[in-house]
Amino acid sequence: MEFEFDEDQRLLQQLVRETVAKSRTLPEQQLWATYQDLGWLEAPPVELAIVLEELGYAADPTPFLASATWFAPLAGRLPQGSGTGVFDGTGRFVLDADRADEVALLTRDGVTVVSGPELGAERVEIFDPTLHVAHVDAPDLVAGVPDLALMGLAISTVGSCRRILDLVLGHVKQRVQFGVPIGSFQAVKHKAADMHVAIERARVLAYYSALTIAEDDPDRGRAALMAKAAAGECQQTVFADGLQLFGAMGFTWENELQIHLKRACAGDLLLGTAAVHRKALVA
Amino acid sequence: MKLASDPEVEKFRGEFAAFLDAHLPSEAEAVPRPRSSSDLPEWARRWQRTLFDAGYLLPGNPPEYGGCNATLPQQLAHQEELSRRRIYPSYNPQGVGIIAASILTFGTEEQKQRWAVPILRAEITASLGMSEPGAGSDLAGLRTRARLVTGDSGEETGRRADGGDHFVVNGQKVWTPGAHDADVLLTFVRTDPDAPKHKGISVLLIPTSTEGVIRKPFASIVGPDDLDFNEVFFTDVRVPRENLIGELHGGWAVAHGSLGHERSMLWLSYAERMDDLIKDAPSHEEWFATLLMDAQALRLLGYRQLSGEREPAELSVLKLLGSEAVQAASLHVLEAAGPEALLHPARTAPPNHMSLDAFTASWFERYVRSFAGTIAGGTSEIQRNIIAERILGLPR
Numbered sequence: 001m002e003f004e005f006d007e008d009q010r011l012l013q014q015l016v017r018e019t020v021a022k023s024r025t026l027p028e029q030q031l032w033a034t035y036q037d038l039g040w041l042e043a044p045p046v047e048l049a050i051v052l053e054e055l056g057y058a059a060d061p062t063p064f065l066a067s068a069t070w071f072a073p074l075a076g077r078l079p080q081g082s083g084t085g086v087f088d089g090t091g092r093f094v095l096d097a098d099r100a101d102e103v104a105l106l107t108r109d110g111v112t113v114v115s116g117p118e119l120g121a122e123r124v125e126i127f128d129p130t131l132h133v134a135h136v137d138a139p140d141l142v143a144g145v146p147d148l149a150l151m152g153l154a155i156s157t158v159g160s161c162r163r164i165l166d167l168v169l170g171h172v173k174q175r176v177q178f179g180v181p182i183g184s185f186q187a188v189k190h191k192a193a194d195m196h197v198a199i200e201r202a203r204v205l206a207y208y209s210a211l212t213i214a215e216d217d218p219d220r221g222r223a224a225l226m227a228k229a230a231a232g233e234c235q236q237t238v239f240a241d242g243l244q245l246f247g248a249m250g251f252t253w254e255n256e257l258q259i260h261l262k263r264a265c266a267g268d269l270l271l272g273t274a275a276v277h278r279k280a281l282v283a
Numbered sequence: 284m285k286l287a288s289d290p291e292v293e294k295f296r297g298e299f300a301a302f303l304d305a306h307l308p309s310e311a312e313a314v315p316r317p318r319s320s321s322d323l324p325e326w327a328r329r330w331q332r333t334l335f336d337a338g339y340l341l342p343g344n345p346p347e348y349g350g351c352n353a354t355l356p357q358q359l360a361h362q363e364e365l366s367r368r369r370i371y372p373s374y375n376p377q378g379v380g381i382i383a384a385s386i387l388t389f390g391t392e393e394q395k396q397r398w399a400v401p402i403l404r405a406e407i408t409a410s411l412g413m414s415e416p417g418a419g420s421d422l423a424g425l426r427t428r429a430r431l432v433t434g435d436s437g438e439e440t441g442r443r444a445d446g447g448d449h450f451v452v453n454g455q456k457v458w459t460p461g462a463h464d465a466d467v468l469l470t471f472v473r474t475d476p477d478a479p480k481h482k483g484i485s486v487l488l489i490p491t492s493t494e495g496v497i498r499k500p501f502a503s504i505v506g507p508d509d510l511d512f513n514e515v516f517f518t519d520v521r522v523p524r525e526n527l528i529g530e531l532h533g534g535w536a537v538a539h540g541s542l543g544h545e546r547s548m549l550w551l552s553y554a555e556r557m558d559d560l561i562k563d564a565p566s567h568e569e570w571f572a573t574l575l576m577d578a579q580a581l582r583l584l585g586y587r588q589l590s591g592e593r594e595p596a597e598l599s600v601l602k603l604l605g606s607e608a609v610q611a612a613s614l615h616v617l618e619a620a621g622p623e624a625l626l627h628p629a630r631t632a633p634p635n636h637m638s639l640d641a642f643t644a645s646w647f648e649r650y651v652r653s654f655a656g657t658i659a660g661g662t663s664e665i666q667r668n669i670i671a672e673r674i675l676g677l678p679r
């Protein structure tokens with residue numbers, strides 16, 4: 001196995017990073033148009049993971065994740081406009097179902113694609129105000145979560161966690177208490193190190209999942225469960241240590257940390273938590 | 284990124300697998316068990332020499348040093364084939380993996396022939412003397428003193444002077460696994476007590492038969508007869524100058540090199556322990572899923588590290604993750620076994636004549652030995668310091 005990005009993948013990562021950093025302040029519509037122009041929706045699994053990690057890092061406001069990893073694997077094509085998928089058998093807490101142009105439903109009779117506006121799913125108020133989530137009311141829904149959806153949410157969550165760690169590192173290097181930067185205290189360092197290890201672990205498992213999907217390897221189902229479970233576990237560590245190390249500043253609405261904490265936590269809760277997937281792995 | 288490995292690697296793997304099938308010592312041969320990490324029963328010496336002669340001992344080396352110029356991915360395949368079958372290539376692992384490797388990196392041509400080759404060919408065994416009673420995590424605080432002197436008068440040749448034909452060593456090492464069975468010790472000594480502490484250290488090869496070297500093995504937590512650790516005392520020990528490895532006062536570079544050798548493939552031993560637990564204690568509990576994930580993640584990080592474009596400091600991530608994952612899983616296994624885990628000594632898996640008995644010993648022993656992983660070779664706390672300071676850039 002070769003488990004390092006090749007040259008093209010590295011260039012893509014760089015391009016995504018630059019694009020996302022540059023367009024941070026653009027309105028949602030323009031961001032969406034940019035992603036479409038760059039062909040990111042069509043990216044194969046590993047390249048898609050590269051894009052999603054950076055979009056997670058940026059707390060992307062567009063329906064990219066749902067279109068590429070919830071709609072596409074279910075419908076077997078990209079959505080006209082934006083899309084999402086209903087595949088957990090309940091129709092509850094479906095990402096972007098309130099604003100997707102197309103919704104793919106997994107039902108007893110197979111997959112049907114319906115128009116989003118006609119479906120009229122209503123957005124649910126959740127703790128993360130930047131995330132669109134809605135309940136879908138449709139008959140005969142059955143469960144069959146695509147590997148790509150688990151992987152997509154996992155790598156996006158890893159991106160959020162990386163952002164949290166970067167914010168924490170910036171904070172603890174500059175915040176002075178007892179006459180020194182708090183980042184020089186070992187209790188702080190060790191939490192930061194644990195966050196880093198959790199991120200590295202979840203990150204490689206997410207890319208492994210992407211790689212097994214790309215090559216349609218027999219291990220792909222197991223790899224997707226591992227990716228989602230590890231991202232959830234990572235989030236649990238990074239959320240708790242990250243908020244703790246910011247002190248009261250992390251407890252405010254104004255601090256951008258909150259956006260990424262909520263993204264990360266939502267990423268664990270959607271499509272089954274770490275515990276759910278751990279159980280599935282050993283069932 | 285790709286799942287498949289190179290055809291060159293698979294060819295190498297196939298050849299090595301066939302070699303193993305053809306040459307593995309039999310169970311009957313392997314009855315005398317190694318009693319310490321520098322004790323080689325006759326069959327184990329033959330086995331190590333067979334690997335050396337075939338270029339399969341340290342495959343990355345050239346043939347004269349027990350290798351076949353294998354690439355990094357081929358070296359990994361070699362390790363994987365060994366660990367899949369639970370085969371130990373050498374029962375003097377530090378001698379081969381750290382000491383001979385350090386001599387090959389830092390030694391002169393003559394030193395390579397005189398020491399490294401015999402260690403690799405299992406003609407002699409070697410143990411590693413770094414730690415002291417006062418120098419554990421703070422290795423650079425070591426105080427075993429070596430004075431460079433001339434002639435029998437023992438006159439010192441001056442603080443930083445290069446003259447002198449031998450060293451006189453006084454001091455003490457501790458832990459030094461296998462020292463009582465070793466022929467030679469790679470010993471870290473202070474040659475310049477006035478220099479900053481990292482700059483006054485040198486490395487000497489000290490034959491254990493030298494007058495003034497006293498070794499006192501002591502038992503580990505596992506049991507009174509588990510004798511691997513040693514206290515080693517040096518009293519006016521004369522060491523010829525030609526036994527200096529690397530530069531005079533340049534021992535810190537060797538220390539980094541030695542630990543580098545140790546750490547670059549160390550993660551594989553944690554991956555092996557995890558594989559052992561996966562095989563020996565399968566479970567439907569959630570902790571088992573964590574173990575599967577840790578094992579997979581560690582391998583992936585290891586493969587990524589092998590690309591050669593990664594900072595050496597990143598090995599700390601592998602060491603920390605691997606050693607702590609083994610420990611956590613071992614505790615779960617211990618608890619899952621309940622009161623049965625009280626039995627000791629005990630066998631928890633079929634014994635394997637080609638690996639250490641410790642790996643199939645009682646659950647308590649397997650758990651408690653996992654602390655070797657989080658203590659030796661830089662403790663978990665030290666690894667966290669390294670990650671925070673060298674990878675994440677936090678202030679010292």
Ligand SMILES: Cc1cc2nc3c(=O)[nH]c(=O)nc-3n(C[C@H](O)[C@H](O)[C@H](O)COP(=O)(O)OP(=O)(O)OC[C@H]3O[C@@H](n4cnc5c(N)ncnc54)[C@H](O)[C@@H]3O)c2cc1C
Pocket residue numbers: 377411412413414415418419420421457458459460654655658659660661662663664665668
């Ligand atoms: C199985 C085994 C094999 C070994 N093999 C060898 C060998 O071959 N050769 C050899 O020379 N030695 C060997 N050792 C010794 C080993 O290198 C030391 O045990 C290790 O370096 C730690 O030193 P110490 O035990 O003195 O602990 P200490 O350094 O006293 O540490 C005790 C505790 O304090 C913590 N601590 C210390 N400094 C810091 C710090 N700066 N920040 C935070 N926490 C800190 C440690 O993490 C640890 O938890 C071996 C040990 C074991 C258990």
